[in-house]
Amino acid sequence: MTSASLRRVTTGLGDRSYDILIGSGLLDAAATWDGLPASADALIVSNTTVAPLYAQRLQAVLAARHRRVLTLSLPDGEAHKTAAVLERIYDTLLEHGCDRKTVLYALGGGVVGDMTGFAAACYMRGVPFVQVPTTLLAQVDSSVGGKTAINHPRGKNMIGAFYQPQRVVCDLDLLRSLPERELSAGLAEVIKYGPIADPVFLDWIEANIEALRARDVEALAHAVQRSCEIKSEVVGADERESGLRAILNFGHTFGHAIEAGQGYGVWLHGEAVGCGMVLAAELSARLGLCEAALVPRLVRLCEAAGLPVRAPVMPTERWLQLMRVDKKAEAGEIRFVLIDGLGRAVMRSAPDALVAEVIAAHSAPAVA
Amino acid sequence: MTSASLRRVTTGLGDRSYDILIGSGLLDAAATWDGLPASADALIVSNTTVAPLYAQRLQAVLAARHRRVLTLSLPDGEAHKTAAVLERIYDTLLEHGCDRKTVLYALGGGVVGDMTGFAAACYMRGVPFVQVPTTLLAQVDSSVGGKTAINHPRGKNMIGAFYQPQRVVCDLDLLRSLPERELSAGLAEVIKYGPIADPVFLDWIEANIEALRARDVEALAHAVQRSCEIKSEVVGADERESGLRAILNFGHTFGHAIEAGQGYGVWLHGEAVGCGMVLAAELSARLGLCEAALVPRLVRLCEAAGLPVRAPVMPTERWLQLMRVDKKAEAGEIRFVLIDGLGRAVMRSAPDALVAEVIAAHSAPAVA
Ligand SMILES: NC(=O)c1ccc[n+]([C@@H]2O[C@H](COP(=O)([O-])OP(=O)(O)OC[C@H]3O[C@@H](n4cnc5c(N)ncnc54)[C@H](O)[C@@H]3O)[C@@H](O)[C@H]2O)c1
Ligand SMILES: NC(=O)c1ccc[n+]([C@@H]2O[C@H](COP(=O)([O-])OP(=O)(O)OC[C@H]3O[C@@H](n4cnc5c(N)ncnc54)[C@H](O)[C@@H]3O)[C@@H](O)[C@H]2O)c1
Ligand SMILES: [Zn+2]
Ligand SMILES: [Zn+2]
Numbered sequence: 001m002t003s004a005s006l007r008r009v010t011t012g013l014g015d016r017s018y019d020i021l022i023g024s025g026l027l028d029a030a031a032t033w034d035g036l037p038a039s040a041d042a043l044i045v046s047n048t049t050v051a052p053l054y055a056q057r058l059q060a061v062l063a064a065r066h067r068r069v070l071t072l073s074l075p076d077g078e079a080h081k082t083a084a085v086l087e088r089i090y091d092t093l094l095e096h097g098c099d100r101k102t103v104l105y106a107l108g109g110g111v112v113g114d115m116t117g118f119a120a121a122c123y124m125r126g127v128p129f130v131q132v133p134t135t136l137l138a139q140v141d142s143s144v145g146g147k148t149a150i151n152h153p154r155g156k157n158m159i160g161a162f163y164q165p166q167r168v169v170c171d172l173d174l175l176r177s178l179p180e181r182e183l184s185a186g187l188a189e190v191i192k193y194g195p196i197a198d199p200v201f202l203d204w205i206e207a208n209i210e211a212l213r214a215r216d217v218e219a220l221a222h223a224v225q226r227s228c229e230i231k232s233e234v235v236g237a238d239e240r241e242s243g244l245r246a247i248l249n250f251g252h253t254f255g256h257a258i259e260a261g262q263g264y265g266v267w268l269h270g271e272a273v274g275c276g277m278v279l280a281a282e283l284s285a286r287l288g289l290c291e292a293a294l295v296p297r298l299v300r301l302c303e304a305a306g307l308p309v310r311a312p313v314m315p316t317e318r319w320l321q322l323m324r325v326d327k328k329a330e331a332g333e334i335r336f337v338l339i340d341g342l343g344r345a346v347m348r349s350a351p352d353a354l355v356a357e358v359i360a361a362h363s364a365p366a367v368a
Numbered sequence: 369m370t371s372a373s374l375r376r377v378t379t380g381l382g383d384r385s386y387d388i389l390i391g392s393g394l395l396d397a398a399a400t401w402d403g404l405p406a407s408a409d410a411l412i413v414s415n416t417t418v419a420p421l422y423a424q425r426l427q428a429v430l431a432a433r434h435r436r437v438l439t440l441s442l443p444d445g446e447a448h449k450t451a452a453v454l455e456r457i458y459d460t461l462l463e464h465g466c467d468r469k470t471v472l473y474a475l476g477g478g479v480v481g482d483m484t485g486f487a488a489a490c491y492m493r494g495v496p497f498v499q500v501p502t503t504l505l506a507q508v509d510s511s512v513g514g515k516t517a518i519n520h521p522r523g524k525n526m527i528g529a530f531y532q533p534q535r536v537v538c539d540l541d542l543l544r545s546l547p548e549r550e551l552s553a554g555l556a557e558v559i560k561y562g563p564i565a566d567p568v569f570l571d572w573i574e575a576n577i578e579a580l581r582a583r584d585v586e587a588l589a590h591a592v593q594r595s596c597e598i599k600s601e602v603v604g605a606d607e608r609e610s611g612l613r614a615i616l617n618f619g620h621t622f623g624h625a626i627e628a629g630q631g632y633g634v635w636l637h638g639e640a641v642g643c644g645m646v647l648a649a650e651l652s653a654r655l656g657l658c659e660a661a662l663v664p665r666l667v668r669l670c671e672a673a674g675l676p677v678r679a680p681v682m683p684t685e686r687w688l689q690l691m692r693v694d695k696k697a698e699a700g701e702i703r704f705v706l707i708d709g710l711g712r713a714v715m716r717s718a719p720d721a722l723v724a725e726v727i728a729a730h731s732a733p734a735v736a
Contacts (some may be wrong), residue, residue: 057565122529124514125528154463159490160490160492161529
């Protein structure tokens with residue numbers, strides 16, 4: 001174990017509440033898994049990148065808790081977050097005669113977490129599952145809140161369930177092997193929580209961005225903890241996404257347009273969100289909702305986080321069209337998550353002309 | 369409208385409570401659908417047998433409530449309760465740009481109801497759905513209780529969700545077109561509720577079995593109402609099937625062995641349950657749990673209902689093996705639902721030798 005003290009965030013609702021454990025050395029520690037259902041069977045679901053790094057260690061520690069610990073390694077990548085790959089999880093469970101007490105462990109990033117969670121929600125109408133997120137994005141965002149899903153050829157995350165894990169285990173050491181670009185993408189989601197909910201946290205991120213990029217365990221522990229706290233709080237007030245939860249999509253409307261417009265995978269989701277936050281802050285400022293100073297602040301912070309801050313050049317019509325099909329758009333009106341005074345977010349529409357100006361002001365190449 | 373007065377059973381839990389409407393002439397009456405979400409889009413999911421009979425009428429009445437009412441007709445039969453066919457529901461929804469407010473209407477028997485309910489549970493992580501059961505089995509059993517599922521090549525109902533409908537509309541007139549054999553199969557599930565929960569209801573069924581087979585609307589109304597009340601009560605006390613709910617499987621352990629042993633589809637599920645109840649009653653009596661008189665009583669009632677009462681001839685070992693893989697069997701022990709005094713059910717195991725005697729006593733050909 002290293003110096004990072006264990007942190008615990010309790011989340012969820014009523015009888016479906018659960019703990020998020022955050023710390024160093026968690027994976028191999030027996031105590032991490034104490035209190036989880038100790039059924040006969042367990043299935044670790046991971047992917048071809050993460051399984052070779054960590055599956056054996058997880059298997060070893062779980063062997064003390066389950067009679068049989070199976071591992072399934074899925075193909076890596078968003079392109080494999082499909083019904084066909086989901087079926088492989090069911091096939092494995094049924095081939096091995098796993099019953100409805102079997103515990104599923106999602107060992108990977110958001111793709112593995114979303115698929116495993118959905119499989120757990122549906123296998124025999126629901127088996128327990130544990131999130132072991134291995135990307136920063138998964139630790140601060142996707143593993144918290146109970147959303148699970150797979151993609152459909154016609155849209156991302158179209159088929160899924162709200163289903164809570166038994167526990168989320170964020171071992172910060174696992175982030176050591178994460179590619180630089182993925183770490184930066186995760187930082188975008190960390191940064192997001194500042195403007196929408198906590199100006200003090202935004203200050204802290206600015207002061208610690210170098211330590212975070214250096215994967216300092218204490219810095220990561222605080223970033224993951226505070227992010228999970230904020231997300232839990234927002235989700236707790238709005239589990240089924242009737243409204244408030246949408247503020248977590250700060251930067252995401254512009255971001256989705258970038259991702260979709262460039263072709264998914266060209267920009268990482270977090271990269272698009274980073275740039276999207278700059279645009280959303282600019283729009284907030286131009287609507288008089290927040291101080292203009294937030295814009296250069298976010299530009300500097302995103303740059304320091306290793307994130308792109310200039311949007312790709314696309315015709316305005318294309319931007320608007322892509323944002324209109326974003327799922328938050330109802331009846332053709334684009335609803336942006338905007339900053340209404342630092343630390344507070346609101347949903348608002350805006351005139352197309354103003355949106356176009358905002359985009360122009362931040363599109364590559366940078367204005368000299 | 370005919371003479372059958374509208375009956376209403378309120379079921380579900382807390383904020384997820386909903387009404388089961390039971391009566392004649394419900395399909396075409398605007399009032400039947402009052403209070404349901406009146407979203408822009410609706411999708412009627414039915415099958416190639418039921419859609420030609422009733423989909424247009426449902427479409428017509430729903431057209432007053434939704435801007436667009438789509439209909440999807442699935443292939444008919446248990447063999448099509450698969451992931452591939454489920455995908456067709458999602459495809460249709462997404463092709464037509466249906467959003468998360470879209471209401472799904474399941475117009476059909478248990479197969480259509482289970483698949484549509486599961487699709488509703490997962491489409492965009494949950495859209496509202498309404499059950500319009502068109503078989504007796506679906507009206508008295510599958511549409512109530514919130515279980516939804518599809519089959520997997522390795523097992524029935526292996527993938528699914530607990531998901532409650534907004535309303536269940538049991539129009540008894542729709543049962544007019546139901547094949548005789550399907551009606552009898554549904555009666556098996558009606559009969560089931562008597563021994564496990566309500567001796568008075570058992571008396572009533574005996575007195576009205578002819579009227580039920582003649583599809584008398586008043587008789588059907590009472591049978592459906594009382595069945596739904598009993599099922600709701602049991603399910604309400606045990607929504608996620610931790611124990612009590614299992615009593616609804618009276619006759620089903622023997623029944624599953626018959627279905628699986630003969631090849632699915634040779635015996636209808638309800639037929640196997642009818643015969644299974646006779647065996648389970650015999651076992652209850654031989655264990656001293658209930659009076660021996662229950663056995664001939666059930667034999668007579670099942671015969672009057674048009675159900676087979678002699679089990680197919682299979683080697684005892686095959687029976688035991690098939691019952692051991694039944695999902696209620698944990699660690700190889702077969703748990704039977706037995707009658708512990710008329711109107712009360714218990715879960716018990718029994719010596720293999722006794723089970724063998726019971727089977728022998730009721731296997732075809734009938735002892736002279
Ligand atoms: N459920 C939610 O609420 C929610 C929220 C946000 C995002 N998501 C989903 O999350 C997904 C994105 O998650 P992600 O960014 O973690 O992507 P990801 O799961 O694809 O992981 C990114 C890459 O990093 C690799 N990787 C993961 N952990 C590693 C490690 N420790 N060392 C080395 N490599 C590692 C993965 O194999 C992958 O190649 C998307 O599908 C998105 O829809 C869900
Ligand atoms: N969810 C639950 O709690 C639950 C409980 C019991 C059974 N089930 C499921 O229900 C299914 C069996 O349901 P079922 O017995 O209704 O079978 P079914 O849905 O296959 O219907 C039986 C046949 O009758 C036809 N049919 C339906 N309505 C008709 C009508 N009004 N007129 C003429 N023909 C009609 C159907 O097209 C089909 O050919 C199984 O898949 C079983 O697993 C679910
Ligand atoms: Zn995001
Ligand atoms: Zn049944």
